[in-house]
Amino acid sequence: MATDVHEGIKTKVIIVGAGISGISTAEFLVRNGFTDFKILEASDRIGGRIWTYDIEGKDFRIELGANWIHGIERNPIYTIADENGLLQLRYKDKGLRHRNVFVTESGEEVSAKIVKECDFTYGLLIQQCEDFYQMDIPLPYDTDSVGEYMKEEIEGKLENYSDEEKRLRSMIFSQHLKQETVVSGCNDLCDVSLSEFGCYEELPGVHYTIPPGFQSVLDILLSKVPQENIELDHQVKCIHWDKPENDSYLIVECNNGKKFYAEHVILTVSLGVLKNSHDLFNPPLPKEKIEAVDKLGFGTVDKINLFFDEPIVESDVFRLELLWDDDKHKEQGRNPVDLANSWYRKIYSFEVTHENVVTGWLCGKEAIYMESLSEEQIAEDCRNVLQKFLKKDIPLPSKVIRTKWGDSDTTKGSYCYIKVGASVQDVISLGEPIIDGNQKPVIMFAGEATHPSFYSTTHGALLTGHREAKRILDYTNYSQKATNYSQKGANYSQKGANYCQKAAN
Numbered sequence: 001m002a003t004d005v006h007e008g009i010k011t012k013v014i015i016v017g018a019g020i021s022g023i024s025t026a027e028f029l030v031r032n033g034f035t036d037f038k039i040l041e042a043s044d045r046i047g048g049r050i051w052t053y054d055i056e057g058k059d060f061r062i063e064l065g066a067n068w069i070h071g072i073e074r075n076p077i078y079t080i081a082d083e084n085g086l087l088q089l090r091y092k093d094k095g096l097r098h099r100n101v102f103v104t105e106s107g108e109e110v111s112a113k114i115v116k117e118c119d120f121t122y123g124l125l126i127q128q129c130e131d132f133y134q135m136d137i138p139l140p141y142d143t144d145s146v147g148e149y150m151k152e153e154i155e156g157k158l159e160n161y162s163d164e165e166k167r168l169r170s171m172i173f174s175q176h177l178k179q180e181t182v183v184s185g186c187n188d189l190c191d192v193s194l195s196e197f198g199c200y201e202e203l204p205g206v207h208y209t210i211p212p213g214f215q216s217v218l219d220i221l222l223s224k225v226p227q228e229n230i231e232l233d234h235q236v237k238c239i240h241w242d243k244p245e246n247d248s249y250l251i252v253e254c255n256n257g258k259k260f261y262a263e264h265v266i267l268t269v270s271l272g273v274l275k276n277s278h279d280l281f282n283p284p285l286p287k288e289k290i291e292a293v294d295k296l297g298f299g300t301v302d303k304i305n306l307f308f309d310e311p312i313v314e315s316d317v318f319r320l321e322l323l324w325d326d327d328k329h330k331e332q333g334r335n336p337v338d339l340a341n342s343w344y345r346k347i348y349s350f351e352v353t354h355e356n357v358v359t360g361w362l363c364g365k366e367a368i369y370m371e372s373l374s375e376e377q378i379a380e381d382c383r384n385v386l387q388k389f390l391k392k393d394i395p396l397p398s399k400v401i402r403t404k405w406g407d408s409d410t411t412k413g414s415y416c417y418i419k420v421g422a423s424v425q426d427v428i429s430l431g432e433p434i435i436d437g438n439q440k441p442v443i444m445f446a447g448e449a450t451h452p453s454f455y456s457t458t459h460g461a462l463l464t465g466h467r468e469a470k471r472i473l474d475y476t477n478y479s480q481k482a483t484n485y486s487q488k489g490a491n492y493s494q495k496g497a498n499y500c501q502k503a504a505n
C-alpha cells in the first residue's frame with residue numbers, strides 16, 4: 001500500500017510507463033497478491049504504442065499503433081484476444097475484399113504469375129537472411145547488412161532476364177523491400193544486421209487484426225489493476241538511484257514536481273526515450289547499459305489514413321501494392337533527397353481498412369518528413385499518388401489521420417531493430433536489471449526492446465512485463481504464489497536463456 005511521506009509518496013515498486021509492458025507487469029503482480037506499486041505514465045492516456053482511435057460520428061475505429069497479432073502459437077496476445085471473444089467479428093468488415101493488386105506508376109496491373117514468382121524468390125532470400133543466425137552460417141560478403149545482401153542476391157536472380165522483364169521484377173522486389181523496411185522499423189535495410197536478422201522469432205499462424213481494437217486486449221489486463229495505482233500525466237524526469245535517502249529508497253522525480261520513494265523501479269519506456277533522455281538517471285546508467293542503448297536501432301514507422309466519401313477501389317480489392325520505378329526516377333536525374341517531391345515514394349501500398357478508408361505505411365526519414373507536413377499537403381500528395389496508380393480522377397480525401405511517432409516525446413520513434421554493429425547480446429544487456437550490493441534488483445528494464453526474440457512486438461513487450469514482475473515476486477518471496485502462473489513464462493525465459501547461450505558462444 002502506497003503511503004504519503006513528507007513531500008513524497010512511498011511505495012515498494014514504481015513502474016514507469018503504462019504501455020502494455022507496464023500494464024502486464026502490474027496485472028501479473030496483482031494476480032499474485034502484490035499491490036504495493038504505482039504506475040507513473042507521462043501522457044494522459046494508457047496504452048503507449050497501442051492506440052485505438054475512435055472516429056467521431058462513425059461506428060468504427062482505427063489503430064494508430066499496433067495493428068496485428070503476429071502469430072498464434074505461444075502468443076499471449078492471441079490467447080487473451082481469443083479467450084475473450086475479441087476475434088469473433090474479424091471477417092465482418094472485410095466482406096469480399098481479398099485481392100491484392102500490383103500496379104505500376106503508369107497504372108498497369110502486373111500479372112499475378114510474375115508477382116507469385118517474385119514472391120517465392122523473395123521468401124527464399126529472406127529465409128536465407130534468417131539462416132545466417134539460426135544455422136550459424138558465415139556471412140558471404142564483407143558487409144553485415146540485410147540491405148546489401150538482398151541487393152546482391154536480387155541482382156544475381158535477375159541476371160538472365162531481358163531489360164524490360166528485369167525492370168518489372170526489380171520494382172516488385174523493391175516494393176517487398178520497402179515493406180520489410182517497415183516491418184524491421186528502420187530507415188534502410190542496409191542499417192539492419194544480417195548476422196542477427198534471424199534472432200527475431202516469427203510465431204506460427206496468421207496475423208490477426210482485432211475488430212474491437214487492440215486497446216480491448218489492454219483493457220482486459222487493465223481491469224485487474226486498481227485504478228488508484230495508476231498516475232497519468234506523471235512524466236518521470238529523473239530516477240535518483242545511487243545513494244537513495246533512507247538507504248533503501250530510490251527517488252523518482254516527476255516533471256509535475258511530485259516525488260515518489262520506492263525500493264524498486266521497473267522502467268518500460270521505449271528505446272527511443274532512453275536514447276534521448278540523458279538526464280533520466282542520476283547517476284547515469286552503467287557503461288554496458290549505455291552502450292546497448294546506443295548500439296541498438298530504433299526507427300520511425302508511421303501510418304496515413306485517408307478518408308473518402310465513397311470507395312476509391314473496386315469492391316474486391318483489399319490492397320493496392322505500389323510498384324514505384326525508383327531506377328527511372330534516378331535516371332531522370334531526380335534528386336532522391338528532395339523529400340518534398342519524393343517522401344511518398346516510400347509508401348509501398350494502400351490497404352482498404354474500412355469501406356471508404358485506405359491506409360498507407362511508411363518509415364525512416366520519409367516518415368519523419370511526412371510528420372512535418374500539414375494534413376492538407378499529405379492529402380494532396382497522396383491523392384496524386386492514388387490518381388497516378390489507379391489511372392483515374394480521385395477526389396481529395398475529406399479527412400487525413402496520420403501518426404507522428406517520431407515526433408512524440410513519449411516514444412521518439414516506433415520500435416527497435418538490431419542495427420549493423422549490434423547483436424542480440426545488446427538486447428539481453430538492455431533487459432538486465434541493475435542489482436545493488438545486497439543482490440536487490442533496484443532498476444529493472446522491460447518493454448519491447450528488451451525481449452531477445454520478440455522485440456518490436458506487443459507480445460514481446462507483454463512477456464518482458466511478466467519477466468520483471470516475476471523478478472520482483474521472486475525477490476520479495478512472493479515466488480511461491482507466482483509459480484503456477486510463471487510456469488508459462490518460464491518457457492519463454494528458457495528460450496531467452498538459449499539465445500543468451502547462443503550469443504555467448
Ligand SMILES: Cc1cc2nc3c(=O)[nH]c(=O)nc-3n(C[C@H](O)[C@H](O)[C@H](O)COP(=O)(O)OP(=O)(O)OC[C@H]3O[C@@H](n4cnc5c(N)ncnc54)[C@H](O)[C@@H]3O)c2cc1C
Pocket residue numbers: 016017018019020021022040041042043046047048049050064065066067068069070234235236237268269270273301302303403405409410411413414415446447448449456457458459461
Ligand atoms: C505504427 C506502429 C505499428 C505497430 N504495429 C504492431 C503490430 O502490428 N503488432 C505488434 O505486435 N506490435 C506492433 N507495434 C509495436 C508495439 O506497439 C510495441 O512493441 C508495444 O506496444 C510496446 O509496448 P511497451 O510497453 O514496450 O512500450 P510503450 O507502449 O511505448 O509504453 C511505454 C510507456 O511509457 C510512457 N513514458 C515514456 N516516457 C516516460 C516518462 N519519462 N515517464 C513516464 N512515462 C513515460 C509512454 O507514454 C508509454 O505509455 C507497432 C508500433 C507502432 C508504433
